[in-house]
Amino acid sequence: MIGIVDYGMGNLRSVAKAFELLGAEVIVSGKPEELRAAEKLVLPGVGAFGDGMANLRRIELDKFLEGEVLGKKKPLLGICLGMQLLAREGFERGRNTGLGFIGGKVAKFELEAQGLKVPHVGWNEVRFIGENPLFKGLKDGTCFYFVHSYHMVCDDKKDVSAVCDYGHEFAAAVRRGNIFGTQFHPEKSQEAGLRVLENYMDMQL
Amino acid sequence: MLKVRIIPSLLLREGRCVKGVKFRDFRDTGNPVTAAKIYDAQGADELLFLDITASTEKRSILFDIVSKTAEACFMPLCVGGGIRSIEDIRKLLLVGADKVSINTAALDRPEFINEAAEVFGNQCIVASIDVRKRVDGEYEVFSDCGTKARGIGPVEWAKEAVAQGAGEILLTSIDQEGTRKGYDLGLIRMVADTVEVPVIASGGVGSLQDLVDGIVRGHASAVSAASIFHFTDQSIIKARTYMKEAGLDVRSMELR
Numbered sequence: 001m002i003g004i005v006d007y008g009m010g011n012l013r014s015v016a017k018a019f020e021l022l023g024a025e026v027i028v029s030g031k032p033e034e035l036r037a038a039e040k041l042v043l044p045g046v047g048a049f050g051d052g053m054a055n056l057r058r059i060e061l062d063k064f065l066e067g068e069v070l071g072k073k074k075p076l077l078g079i080c081l082g083m084q085l086l087a088r089e090g091f092e093r094g095r096n097t098g099l100g101f102i103g104g105k106v107a108k109f110e111l112e113a114q115g116l117k118v119p120h121v122g123w124n125e126v127r128f129i130g131e132n133p134l135f136k137g138l139k140d141g142t143c144f145y146f147v148h149s150y151h152m153v154c155d156d157k158k159d160v161s162a163v164c165d166y167g168h169e170f171a172a173a174v175r176r177g178n179i180f181g182t183q184f185h186p187e188k189s190q191e192a193g194l195r196v197l198e199n200y201m202d203m204q205l
Numbered sequence: 206m207l208k209v210r211i212i213p214s215l216l217l218r219e220g221r222c223v224k225g226v227k228f229r230d231f232r233d234t235g236n237p238v239t240a241a242k243i244y245d246a247q248g249a250d251e252l253l254f255l256d257i258t259a260s261t262e263k264r265s266i267l268f269d270i271v272s273k274t275a276e277a278c279f280m281p282l283c284v285g286g287g288i289r290s291i292e293d294i295r296k297l298l299l300v301g302a303d304k305v306s307i308n309t310a311a312l313d314r315p316e317f318i319n320e321a322a323e324v325f326g327n328q329c330i331v332a333s334i335d336v337r338k339r340v341d342g343e344y345e346v347f348s349d350c351g352t353k354a355r356g357i358g359p360v361e362w363a364k365e366a367v368a369q370g371a372g373e374i375l376l377t378s379i380d381q382e383g384t385r386k387g388y389d390l391g392l393i394r395m396v397a398d399t400v401e402v403p404v405i406a407s408g409g410v411g412s413l414q415d416l417v418d419g420i421v422r423g424h425a426s427a428v429s430a431a432s433i434f435h436f437t438d439q440s441i442i443k444a445r446t447y448m449k450e451a452g453l454d455v456r457s458m459e460l461r
Contacts, residue, residue, distance in 0.1 A: 013301050017276050047326045117403045117426055119328045119372050123208040123250055123456045143208060143456045145281055147328045166207055188281045188303060190248065192460050
């Protein structure tokens, strides 16, 4: 069963529907006692970093995730804001502490000087780094859908599992052991995105 | 490289797709969920639903359509029409919208954009701007489905909307809309060159070259069209091929 963490940050339904279409059993919940039954967790979300963390803490989902993901080594997939929250700290509307599962910080795109629009919205090519079960069966350079103004800067380059270019190279996906994150939205990336979710579903760690 | 986006737009009224000319004379063009599925299968980069249902009691049909679309199409959905409150936005996002476009409510009270962006993030809020050229040649912003002149120019209003937190601008020329005579490129370029957020060109596409012009000459980040995909044998697939041959960086659909 896939447990989708509901912490009041946006479109969870598309993620749930995508996994259901792929044949997974899905639970969408903000209650640790319900999510505990899931073998794999997904932390989706759109919105601001500070709000996201505040919402997680309010219902003690941060502690729950620590126990499940760092303690029991359950796989976790963070999507968009969900990936950014894996970092140690974010700088969206002030400085905020993140979950800290992956060393790094979340910074705003500063691309005005290059004449590039922010947010980075649309489909962009993703280049995979090394072997990653999430991208099995996909061609290097496949396009995924992004919509974000902030991006994660990892302390350790080894945690970056895919990159994308927008003004400069940035982390399109991260991985540390059982912890995965995609800055793009697989649930909004049509066939390519569904493949990523299916890979996550089928993955044996 | 970030790809140029091709965005089919579907105008909805009381649960059906309609299409008009210059915001008038609407005719029925079919079932929106069916249309959405076709565009999804053709690899549209995003989908735009704009609801012009007048009666408030029939508004709930929109939620049903967005919901059914989101169950079948795993692509970005932007939904607009009649959004007046944070609660309206929340409800649309919950049934599967990714972004909302706000028009009249933002002109009535620009801070509404700011409040919505605070809650849902800038990327979620699209300011929809409908523009008409006056007899004196000046552009003016209109609200309420093109019926109410607002006494403000598109550049000025676009700047304000972005300052309030809009993450994108959907810019429609009422004069061109439904005419298939091409975008108002002067208007598109004027706004696109001013704001730092992406501008989606809308209104008037009649040929695939118009899409290319919207990007190359209008400086838009994305091109939206309705009639051409609805009433002609041009498809998203043909549009993508045409734009690619014109040298634009469009999305490759190859996965492996």
